Amino acid sequence: MTLIWSGASDLPQVPFGRLFRRVDRAVPEGSGIVTAYTDGQVTLRANRAKTGYHEAADLSSFKGVEVGDFVVHGLDILRGSVGIADSAGAITSVCTVCEPVVDLDLRYVAHVIRVQAESGFTRALARGIREGGADFRRWGTLAELPIPMPSAEYQRAVCDYLDLETTRVDALIEEQHRLIEMLRERREATIRSALLSGLDGAETAESGVELLGAVPKHWRMVPTRYLCKIMTGSEDSGNATEDGDYPFYVRGREVLRIDHFSFDGEAVMTPGDGQGGTGKVFHYISGKFEAHQRVYVFTDFREVTGRYFYYFLSTFLRPVALAGSNTVTMESLRRPLLANFKIAVPPIDEQQRITAHLNDHTAKIDTLIAEAQRFIELSLERRSALITAAVTGQIDIQEVT
Structure with missing residues (x-):
């Protein structure tokens, strides 16, 4: 047949x-x-x-x-x-x-x-x-x-047309990828500047951490263990429920759901290992949640706000604490490394101004990134639809060429 x-x-x-x-x-x-x-x-x-x-x-x-x-x-x-x-x-x-x-x-x-x-x-x-x-x-x-x-001549006409049109679409997509890369670099630079220099142009002094350099003189460098409680969750990913009432933070980037919670309050999390990559996945929450047994939970903050702590840890843990460490090779975080990681701590009111500044600026940049990503999605859909229409005879090639 x-x-x-x-x-x-x-x-x-x-x-x-x-x-x-x-x-x-x-x-x-x-x-x-x-x-x-x-x-x-x-x-x-x-x-x-x-x-x-x-x-x-x-x-x-x-x-x-x-x-x-x-x-x-x-x-x-x-x-x-x-x-x-x-x-x-x-x-x-x-x-x-x-x-x-x-x-x-x-x-x-x-x-x-x-x-x-x-x-x-x-x-x-x-x-x-x-x-x-x-x-x-x-x-x-x-x-x-x-x-x-169809005839070989028609096939060639279709392919020549598609080569021209898809090249145009691909060029637009590449422009958007470059824009996204630039926006992400701007986002990172904005965060790093605020976390290392503050917003007021204050006099600086060496932080004592080589890879951080100088920070405002009136800030203190404090190991994480003095700023919060460091715990791990107790659940396994298999305990997730699709329609659970509470967020369930596991070893990857995706946040699952679960029917119960063990934590209630402001917290920052990072997996000790997992698919997301060591020191690359971070979460901030204020509310009820559950955590995987290999996810570190930083909570009960002292002298630092949870949101400021999140910005600093997510920005500098990997490039500073993990630089040259065997931890990167093992792809596993150990509690002593986390406990000894130093945070640059401004006064609370300055932390709040810094986080408000970063929340505002990163939200604007994230919106632009999302718009560029949506443009790419629509362009890929248009590209696919164009190819389908052309090779299945839905477009009269003689009319468009």
């Missing part, structure tokens, strides 16, 4: 296996590893960040790939790992390497398969891969995938 993709029912459709032949090449000696990424790029891993990828030492199970080959990842096809190789090298055998046997535009076929994946069509075919369903690592399965096939 010939499969039909309803997403492009107005266009003639041809099984993938009638458009391509599978190519099995030996891996040339000294080849680098080529990866099919979910954004459609097929390139040497050395050209991209290697985070999250295992670097294979034995390439005996790999196959060769040449520049211009069409590559389909047998599993990650569901996430869009389809594209044209821009590098020669060795690629995992999970990928199928192909050459066209008819006149077509490889860019168009790659767009089509990614649109099919985004629409859920490919996943529907592949449901139950490990229960005997469709497995796109098998040539017989991939060969049946229906590909809309």
Whole structure:
């Protein structure tokens, strides 16, 4: 039975296996590893960040790939790992390497398969891969995938149009990413300035902490243990309830919910370890809450407000207390390190003015960041919709080009 993709029912459709032949090449000696990424790029891993990828030492199970080959990842096809190789090298055998046997535009076929994946069509075919369903690592399965096939000339026109339009959208998105980076740098600079210099231009003196430098002369440097009580929670993440009445602070950035509470008041929290990264996740709360057994809870503040303490700890704990420490390697915080970490403590009224200043300025910056992030989301949605409309024949290319 010939499969039909309803997403492009107005266009003639041809099984993938009638458009391509599978190519099995030996891996040339000294080849680098080529990866099919979910954004459609097929390139040497050395050209991209290697985070999250295992670097294979034995390439005996790999196959060769040449520049211009069409590559389909047998599993990650569901996430869009389809594209044209821009590098020669060795690629995992999970990928199928192909050459066209008819006149077509490889860019168009790659767009089509990614649109099919985004629409859920490919996943529907592949449901139950490990229960005997469709497995796109098998040539017989991939060969049946229906590909809309207008004329090669039309395909090229579509792809040229999309190259132009997506480049414009990508440029706008990149501008917003740069704006967000600039805003985050401004946010950090605003916080650091207020916490190390105050708001009044007061005379400064060395803090005694090398990485902090000078602070206003009338401020005191006080170890955390003299400013608050340091505790840990007692709960496990498995005790969370979806509709719980109280916030439940765990080892990651996400705040869960739970039906009971052990703490009631102003508190600052940071996980002792976890997915968020040591010294990178901090929370402030004033009210009832629960905490994971590996989350440190700072409470019962003395001579310092909880909000000021939050700003200082979240800004300087990692770059100061953890600089050069084995703690970073272990990815685990120890209580003595936290207890001995020194806080620059102004008088209470000055703390309150500093926190009010920071609350105001960071709120404004956060609003601008959120607006830029929303712009990126909308631009990505527009980009995706544009590609879908173009490759499925919903746009008359002759009218827009």
